[in-house]
Amino acid sequence: MFSRAYKTAVTVPPLAWVAVFLLFPYALMFCYSFWSVTPAQTILHSWSLDNYKELFQKSVYWQTLLRSMWIATRVMLFSLLLGYPLAYFLSFYSGKRKDLLYQMVIIPLWVSYLVRAYAWKTILGSDGVLNTLLQYVHLTSHPMDFLLYSPFAVVLTVTHIYTPFTILPIYASLEHIPRNLVEASHDLGATPAQTFWKVIFPLSIPGVVAGATFAFVLSLGDFLAPLLLGGPSGIMISNIVVSLFGAAYNWPLGAAISLGMLVIVISLLFLSERLEKRWSFS
Amino acid sequence: MTLADSQQRPTAPRSTWLALHASAVFGFLYLPIAVLILYSFNGQGVGGFPPHHLTLDWYRILFADAAIWDAVLNSLQVAFAAMVISLALGIPAALALDRVQFPGKALFRRLVLLPLILPGIITGLSLLMLFNLTIVKLSLLTITLGHGTALISVAATEVFAGLQKLDRAQEEASLDLGANYWQTFWRITVPNLKLPIIGAALLIFTLSMDEIAVSFFLIGRDNTLPLEIWGRLRRGITPEINAVSAIIFLFSLLTIVFWYRLRLRSQSAPDVGMELLDPPHETST
């Protein structure tokens, strides 16, 4: 039905743009990762694996990467623990309030990252709201330092920010479950709890996988929360990259790490896609 | 279930534990923001319980702050321009994904969606390297290009979802009656996509206004609002930042609620977020 001209007009501009502004930059990053930087702070276009060697050999990079993955894992787990029951409640138990509550879930998503991270900073500091509150009601006698500038603060803040991201896909997959399956399960003698574990949960797994992936991937690459709240012990891999593109001026090394992150992320996305397919039954 | 007999949804069952948990999570999500807003009225500073001396001073200072206004203006310019770019590319992208088979389609689809799930740092840095190759200096322009690129996926997914609901026969009828493709596009396709396009525009605008991760690497001399705030955070915190945050929150809130209502109007059940976070499905062409 559509003419050649139509098809070309509709395909070429976005393709071209994406090629120039997405594909090419990634390719560029790929190239950079094999180059090196001279002491005079210019880029040397000589191809070598030096950057990667350095990444594998120097422990600071490994340690930071592992710490970042551990933080990301915790964020993922907490987001799921907080988010799944909420999504379930919203889908099956919210009755007339469903619309309103759903809006309440998506609103935090679109409120600035900065606003939310900043909010936690003011709450967790030693002069912050939480500490002074606790002292005021005499639950503690002096401020708790570990609240801020620690991995704890990063995990807390990032969980806060990405939980709605986790709730949405889980909610969507729960909504897709035909309600007559739940009735059929009850009809056959299963209690609501049995019905949940035998019917509802298995059918919601694609949503869980999607939500978990978002939470993990996005937290892994986060650099803002660590900068604001992480302190020296909360540095994540992206912070290293940021400094390599800033004061520590080593673009090639930074590109190598970024590429590594890109590879990890893409692999996780593929993995999650396969898991979702395996667990989808419609 | 026969519709007429049981159009009425049976009353939702109750579960106290789930309701408690849900309330707790909502509390977790909203309390920090509530605290933030509360302390924007606090005369004593950003922390310290209980808040003393409630005042509007910080808001007054905020409104007199020229640097903030400059940053707001910059952000607005960037947001509008990014909106135009994303729509101008996202709408054709959605059409292409819906109707055209072309080599590399699967790759294209994934590539378009990648910036949405990829940490902003990777998108930002790769674009930085690109601009470094050219004579283009880092500036509002580079930020605009960055936002525009990253947000194409928002436009594409919203419009794609709208296309699924579009009756193909309408376009065929238009062609049958003598209109060419361009005319059909403007007279039939676009009006039917009005709601998804407006929805996408709102979202892109809001996301661009709040964007910081990608902008972080592409910034030149002029700050966008988030980056201006960021700069101040590094220097020292005053409740003025609370005040501006509260206002940002208010605007985001209004925009999103408005967007959600729009969506409700355009479809029976808003499946918000799912198309946004899932690749559009292949349809046979």
Place this chain on the structure above:
Amino acid sequence: MSPTPAQKPTLLSIRNIAKTFGRNVVLRDVSLEIAEGEFLTILGESGSGKTTLLRIIAGFETATSGEVWMGADRLDQQPPYRRRVNTVFQNYALFPHLTVEQNVAYGLRVAKRPNAEVEQRVAEALEKVKMTAHAKKKPSRISGGQQQRVALARALVNRPNLLLLDEPLSALDANLRRQMQVELKSLQREVGIAFVFVTHDQEEAMVMSDRIALLRSGELEQVATPREIYSRPATAYVAQFIGHTNLLRAEVRNGVARCGALSWQTSITDGPALFSLRPEHLRPSSVASNGAARIKGKVLQQAFHGATSLVRVECADGLVLVMRASSGGLTAQDVELEFSPADAVPVRESPERA
């Protein structure tokens, strides 16, 4: 109003059930007794409340007032998973993530029956519905008719006291539907469990049921065997809903009913009355019949229905009668029709309900 057929003890007793959704009154005061082992059909148009009634028995809705008893137990106060009632859903509601076998075994597994027992009963059930070959497949891989059998097996394997079927055949095409009607009926005879079958298709109801309960706007019009409901409809609605009929509005005086130019003997009391006359009871008049009511008319139209045709005849005073005649038998334009007065069945009015 609805005693069970003789010799069969009552299984389920529905007493004065009413159900309102918001301001919408769906069921008004429905009372019904269901006998053990009987095949009862709840028949009605969409909006009649038949599915709601079924769901109340199953436990997915609570009645606004009234009670449901099974034997000595008050059923309506129990949640669905404790009732000895199973349902075959309209869209089958098979679990997509479980195989056919696992679907059928579900109720038994939930009740924690021992493995050996589960396997044996599941095999038996699949055998009964002829789905043994497909045991290991997932529902997405079998046809609609096959899914329906699996849904049946899944419900029956639990040996419920009562099986509810919510328009299970409506998604099937006509031929498959007829085949399944026969199979369902014989299956029911074989297992001996009471079936409560909901449908809007009156032919289906006639073919399968021991008794039919006709529901209109939330109230029962008549509960009787198919034969009785056909030949002795209680109201105008029943007469028109089931099969074809001629509704004659007549004035009765001194044992004679008069409807325009038509008059016949009747035993009901004087006053206005409504009569139902089935098309097959009209015939071209012959000299031999005694006491038949007669009227002359012109043939308007013949609707071909295969072996027979429905013939529309316009009589004096504009009265149009529909007669069933063997196809091709009636050639003349002007006819005289007759019927035996006993075939004109008096029926009650069916007033509009709010």
